[in-house]
Amino acid sequence: MADEVTFPVEAGHIMLFARAIGDENPIYKDAEYAKASEVGGIPAPPTFERVWAHWDPDYSLRPKPGEPWFGSAAEATARPQSADEEDDGGGSGRGLHAEQRYVYHRPVLAGETLTARMRPGKTWTKEGRRAGTMTFSEGIIELFDEAGEIVITATTVGVTTSRAVDQ
Amino acid sequence: MPLNASSLSVGDTHSEVVVENLTRTQIVQYAGASGDYNPIHTDTPFTKEIAGYPSVFAHGMLSMGMTGKMLTNYVGDGRLTAFGVRFTRQVFPGATLTATATVEAIREEDGQHFVDLAVSTTNQEGQEVCKGDASARIDA
Numbered sequence: 001m002a003d004e005v006t007f008p009v010e011a012g013h014i015m016l017f018a019r020a021i022g023d024e025n026p027i028y029k030d031a032e033y034a035k036a037s038e039v040g041g042i043p044a045p046p047t048f049e050r051v052w053a054h055w056d057p058d059y060s061l062r063p064k065p066g067e068p069w070f071g072s073a074a075e076a077t078a079r080p081q082s083a084d085e086e087d088d089g090g091g092s093g094r095g096l097h098a099e100q101r102y103v104y105h106r107p108v109l110a111g112e113t114l115t116a117r118m119r120p121g122k123t124w125t126k127e128g129r130r131a132g133t134m135t136f137s138e139g140i141i142e143l144f145d146e147a148g149e150i151v152i153t154a155t156t157v158g159v160t161t162s163r164a165v166d167q
Numbered sequence: 168m169p170l171n172a173s174s175l176s177v178g179d180t181h182s183e184v185v186v187e188n189l190t191r192t193q194i195v196q197y198a199g200a201s202g203d204y205n206p207i208h209t210d211t212p213f214t215k216e217i218a219g220y221p222s223v224f225a226h227g228m229l230s231m232g233m234t235g236k237m238l239t240n241y242v243g244d245g246r247l248t249a250f251g252v253r254f255t256r257q258v259f260p261g262a263t264l265t266a267t268a269t270v271e272a273i274r275e276e277d278g279q280h281f282v283d284l285a286v287s288t289t290n291q292e293g294q295e296v297c298k299g300d301a302s303a304r305i306d307a
Contacts, residue, residue, distance in 0.1 A: 013200070016196075016199070016200045017200040017201070017232075019196060019200070020193065020196040020197040020199070020201070020229070020232070021197065021229065021232035021233050021235070021236055022185065022186055022193065022233060023232075023233075023236040023239075025236075025239065025240070025244070027244050037244060037245075038169070038243070038244065038245060039244050039245035043244050043245050045232065045235060045236070045239070046232075046235035046238065046239060046247055046250050047228055047231050047232040047235050047250075050201050050202070050203065050228055051200070051201055051202055052202075053201065053202035053203060054202035059202065061202075061203050061204055061205045062202060062204050063204060070206065070213070070217075071204075071206030071210045072206065072210050072211075072212040072213045076212040076213050076215075076216035076217050077216075077217045092217065092218065093207045093213065093214060093217050093218025093219070093220070094218065095205070096227070096254070096257075097227035097228065097254055098227075098253065098254060099251070099252070099253045099254065100227070100228065100231055100252060100254075101249075101251030101252075101299075102247075102249060102250045102251060103248070103249050104247050104248050104249065104250070107244075107245035155251075163219070164218060164219035164220050165257065167220075167221060167257070
């Protein structure tokens with residue numbers, strides 16, 4: 001991710017996100033209902049934070065015009081990963097999300113603009129019965145409001161496995 | 168409706184089926200809404216031939232998002248102060264997931280009441296797919 005991503009929290013985006021998680025709560029699509037509620041506006045669902053990816057120009061898990069993409073086209077992958085390329089697990093399909101933690105300093109509402117800042121955390125490896133060698137890496141993303149106050153602290157742990165996880 | 172400290176007990180549970188027979192289309196919806204277009208979630212040729220999995224599978228964050236829906240239904244909107252999970256098993260199309268919160272503690276800090284919850288989401292085989300905890304502000 002870019003070091004810093006600033007993005008608008010939009011009501012329409014919250015409605016689409018709530019639909020995607022199957023959440024029928026009227027607070028995500030009815031502005032009048034939301035205004036009369038305790039939070040006083042359309043709140044972001046608890047896991048909405050990750051949508052900063054849409055505004056990150058460098059986000060690696062989004063195809064970009066004119067650049068090779070590792071998903072299928074005529075062949076099963078349109079971008080075979082070269083041996084010297086740094087493997088973030090994306091190109092090989094071996095990158096998985098291991099853990100996600102949030103601290104909510106206050107509710108986030110539609111109409112706000114947030115800035116996400118990312119810093120790397122620990123990395124470690126572990127041998128797994130179902131996945132071979134697992135390399136974990138942690139990132140801490142802090143989201144700030146327009147006044148510079150922190151609103152969400154997100155900790156994400158990704159894992160790259162040496163083989164596909166046994167099912 | 169927010170929860171009340173006076174009417175909660177350690178060991179209370181709240182459970183919801185958060186998805187029945189998960190469709191590939193819902194996974195596509197989540198990819199679009201979240202911005203995570205990793206083809207292991209939506210692209211069968213890539214997932215089978217390159218990644219080596221039997222099928223596409225859901226974003227961990229979709230399971231967490233659906234688990235979060237159970238939490239906001241239980242504790243009320245804008246009430247969560249913390250929520251974290253480990254993703255312990257992949258979720259494949261066809262999954263039916265049940266998310267459960269169990270009251271672990273009811274506490275008071277500076278006059279504000281909180282509940283601490285253990286969180287677990289299981290698939291139709293009873294296998295846990297995410298496991299974690301959450302905390303929320305509650306009323307007296």
